[in-house]
Amino acid sequence: MLSFEPMSGYEIKKRFDNSIAHFWQENYGRIYPVLSQLEAEGLVTKKTEHTEGMRSRNIYSITDEGTANLREWLLLPAEPPTLRIELLLKLFFGHAVPVANMIAKVEDEKRSCGQILQTFARVEEHLKSVGKHPDVCDENIRFGLITLRYGQSYYQAVSQWCDETLQTLAECAGEKNLEIEEE
Amino acid sequence: MLSFEPMSGYEIKKRFDNSIAHFWQENYGRIYPVLSQLEAEGLVTKKTEHTEGMRSRNIYSITDEGTANLREWLLLPAEPPTLRIELLLKLFFGHAVPVANMIAKVEDEKRSCGQILQTFARVEEHLKSVGKHPDVCDENIRFGLITLRYGQSYYQAVSQWCDETLQTLAECAGEKNLEIEEE
DNA sequence: GCGCCCATGTAACTAGTTACATGATTCA
């Protein structure tokens, strides 16, 4: 984050929260210790800023060594994420409860995908309108849009999977009713 | 896993590895301690099996209380997964390195998606052929297929996102070259 | 005065991974 501009730990957290929270999150419990560590390694420098009428803030800046280190890390291959999707775990053991419960879960999931996609659509509009101003460097906007599009693809896919799954489960429930009628 | 049939810790691990590893993984470091814990809580029972010519195995079975507990857990809402996708993190800070490097990363990602999808296709064929035999309970097969389809939707979406992103980044690289020519 | 935002930090805790130790059997 400091490669964009110097800022405080508090601002770093805010940046995470309102730009990439959908695929990466950090909390104060990590940010502050890591900043101290980076300072000790000479990758960032701290300057305490005393503005009148405000409590003092620690503004961190990336050093040349820090930038070199960032570049090195960027070139390293990215670790593939290990997924842990509790909804799927529950579906996998779905045989132990009535199908109706699983249907409800998938419906919930579809609803929440819809909500997330609405939020993303608003963020997309916002990013695009900001990108039109000639005073902002639109390379960062571009990368922002790329990561946003990942989220959109992902939740669209999940939403479609929900539709398909609901159909499958409905058939399943139909067969069950048939069995009951036959008895 | 014990809700399917009684088995040993070793077999539980194998079940994870060759059925739901793509969205949930467990290792011995968790399995054995959790089994002891569940036993202490009366949710599973242990029977040590001595088969001649084989080392003894601890076979765990789920108790009625355990089944009740499982059902309770299944009805609880599933926690939405917190994504941590390093590739996106690197793309987000992509401004710090030449675009070509990011293009390479996305190409790698697309390749690995393709490989995973091939594996999934084979697993799908296998599940479907097993499901045709009348001696297997195909309700579990159905739930297995549902979770597999999630993986397929997901990696297809990522693969499409890769294509789209490669186009965006190519345009980006094009503009850069233009700038160089203009200089 | 109350709640919210700014701001920094630590301690305790939970979760999850990896490495290690041990040892039998089976198959090439």
Place this chain on the structure above:
DNA sequence: TGAATCATGTAACTAGTTACATGGGCGC
């Protein structure tokens, strides 16, 4: 004979989250 698979378990470690403590400024 050596590698692979079966089999169980612990210890150490890394990662990540939550809760707490502290306190100033600002608007209603």
